[in-house]
Amino acid sequence: MVLCAVRQHLLRGSRGAWARFLQRQSRGCVYSSVHGFQLEEIREKLQAFPGGSIELLKQESGLAVLTINYPSRMNAFSGSMMVDLEERVSQLEGWTDGKGLIVQGASGTFCSGSDLNAVRALSDPQDGMKMCMFMQNTLTRLLRLPMISVALVEGRALGGGAELTTACDFRLMAPGSVIQFVHKHMGLVPGWGGAARLVRIVGSQNALKLLGGAVKVDPEVALQIGLAEEVLQGEGTGTPLQRAENWLSVYTKGPAPVIQAVKKVVLSGRELPLSEALRTEKDVFGTVWGGPANMQALASKSKHR
């Protein structure tokens, strides 16, 4: 059933009204009321801890920038920002022209995890579980967006901030930046899905070292272990955001339906058993075969020299 939900999620946007119906059904695809997850209840609880915001800028190029914005707390996640993030992810899910996404922090630093003031107030285990399920759902939906996503890490990505970077397809780090899963120092383990995703990105040995040692991962180490894709060098070649946009534009060049199909087939390969992934690939292939970009390429007799 879970696999079916993933497959349906991957096919979003390809079959009109039916796709929209599936989208509603599979939203929040990790936890639902079956798991004791009541969306409105947890939203209301989180809204009681306001502060900061999550800004979304959608550009005509098909590239969007999502900014974690709470500079006075080093962009820590307040409760209302968690709710904001879920709303922004919903907006991105409905963006038919979307091809790429950059997630960044405001004022030169990425995110210092959850707001410790909210954490103290939500320290009751049941509240902790609810927040954990809410963030896992949101970050899973972020990772599954049909667009190519990049975390632009400047300054520090700590705790939940480090987990957030793993919910993007790629991580680009600015010189001097650090990704650190500080959870052990807080008497915790990741709960926003960061451990499960980290293992898939760097392997279980490296994940064990990063979590067990609460290691400060600088760009050099991040490159070595495959956590980061690139260090954004180059003083005088634009802001880190412009450099990240340039990096991403190589992969988002082309029509939105084709870029979205690329993400969907890779996502299905990453998440589903082979036979399921193959069937999904066939279905996604069917959405681009004979489509406008395909017909145009055939008519122009394009060569790939």
Ligand SMILES: CCC(=O)SCCNC(=O)CCNC(=O)[C@H](O)C(C)(C)COP(=O)(O)OP(=O)(O)OC[C@H]1O[C@@H](n2cnc3c(N)ncnc32)[C@H](O)[C@@H]1OP(=O)(O)O
């Ligand atoms: C999902 C589970 C998790 O995320 S657990 C991980 C939670 N995060 C943390 O424990 C980070 C705690 N903060 C720190 O270690 C430091 O503040 C860091 C981020 C290294 C920045 O140090 P520094 O550059 O010296 O600045 P600072 O400490 O003066 O901080 C500036 C103001 O920001 C605040 N701040 C920072 N992080 C948080 C946070 N997570 N929650 C709430 N507030 C945070 C600081 O308290 C400080 O505020 P104020 O100026 O004292 O009012």
